Amino acid sequence: MKVSQSLIHIITLALVISFAKAYDPSPLQDFCVAVGDLNNGVFVNGKFCKDPKQVKADDFFYSGLNQAGNTTNKVRSNVTTVNVDQIPGLNTMGVSLVRIDYAPYGQNPPHTHPRATEILVLVEGTLYVGFVSSNQDNNRLFAKVLNPGDVFVFPIGMIHFQVNIGKTPAVAFAGLGSQNAGVITIADTVFGSMPPINPEILAQAFQLDVNVVKDLEAKFKN
Numbered sequence: 001m002k003v004s005q006s007l008i009h010i011i012t013l014a015l016v017i018s019f020a021k022a023y024d025p026s027p028l029q030d031f032c033v034a035v036g037d038l039n040n041g042v043f044v045n046g047k048f049c050k051d052p053k054q055v056k057a058d059d060f061f062y063s064g065l066n067q068a069g070n071t072t073n074k075v076r077s078n079v080t081t082v083n084v085d086q087i088p089g090l091n092t093m094g095v096s097l098v099r100i101d102y103a104p105y106g107q108n109p110p111h112t113h114p115r116a117t118e119i120l121v122l123v124e125g126t127l128y129v130g131f132v133s134s135n136q137d138n139n140r141l142f143a144k145v146l147n148p149g150d151v152f153v154f155p156i157g158m159i160h161f162q163v164n165i166g167k168t169p170a171v172a173f174a175g176l177g178s179q180n181a182g183v184i185t186i187a188d189t190v191f192g193s194m195p196p197i198n199p200e201i202l203a204q205a206f207q208l209d210v211n212v213v214k215d216l217e218a219k220f221k222n
Contacts, residue, residue, distance in 0.1 A: 033059045034088040047084060047091045060089035068171070069101040076106025077164075084179040096179055100172045102127070102164035109185060110161045116181035118154040118174050120162070122146040125170025131160035146172075159186060192220030 033055050034047035050059070062082050069078025083096035090096060096116075100108055102125065120129065130143025131154045144152060145165070154160040156177070164170040190202065196217050203210040 029092075031055065031060075031089055032092045034084055034091040047088075049091065050088070055089075060087060062087050065097075065099045065173075068169075069099065071101050071103040071106055071169075075109050076103040077101060077108050077162075079108065083176075083181070090179045093179055094177060096176045096181060098174050098176065100162065100174065102162070102170040102172075104167050104169065105164055106170075107163040108161060109187060110159050111183055111185040112157055112159050113154075113176060113178070113181040113183055114157060116176040116178035117156040118160070118176050118181070119151065120146075120154070120172050120174040121151045122148055122170065122172045124148060125164055125168055126166040127162050127170055127172065128165045129154075129160070129162045131155065131158040133158065187216075188220055191216045196221075 029052075031052070032047075032049040033052075035050035036048070065080065065082065067080075069080045071078050078101045080099040080101075081096070082098065084090040100120075102108070125148070127146045128143065129146055129152050130141055133140045133142070144150075146152060162172065190197070191213075199210050199213040199217060202208070202213045202217075206213070
């Protein structure tokens with residue numbers, strides 16, 4: 001079968017485009033330690049890289065996750081984050097870590113991580129945890145009660161939460177698939193935006209009285 005010249009050109013163009021779009025998903029160097037000096041570094045993945053010859057062990061080190069966080073706040077929990085801002089050596093590595101402390105009946109309220117899947121292990125206490133799937137999956141709730149040693153995964157971008165259902169403090173550690181996963185706490189974002197979202201818009205969206213929305217915005221204002 002004879003192939004037309006125009007078809008050959010189309011196939012060739014498609015192959016060139018596919019190769020042009022190819023990329024290496026992994027770092028192309030041993031490490032790229034983040035540095036704040038804009039005059040003496042190379043910009044890579046959101047940070048400037050330190051001269052490799054100046055890298056030291058402390059660039060990959062953090063101390064303090066043995067210490068409990070302060071849970072004296074409105075949600076009665078505390079997240080201690082260890083990401084690229086705490087460990088410069090995490091730059092381009094695609095991982096980070098958090099410690100989460102929960103007072104009795106405290107919670108890590110519904111939130112999402114726009115750039116990371118999270119895997120959580122409970123080391124003390126009892127937690128009720130879960131995430132909600134997307135609209136396309138009919139917003140299904142996947143939830144479990146965790147005891148020490150149990151592990152649960154929260155897929156990237158899904159709204160999820162943890163609640164201490166015990167009478168004693170709880171402690172969990174979680175790994176995240178990003179050097180800087182980001183966090184969007186739903187209530188703070190919706191009712192505490194600056195400037196505020198028009199209360200009538202939120203009243204219709206949440207099927208609430210507009211005065212209730214105004215009260216919520218007042219509570220989350222600060």
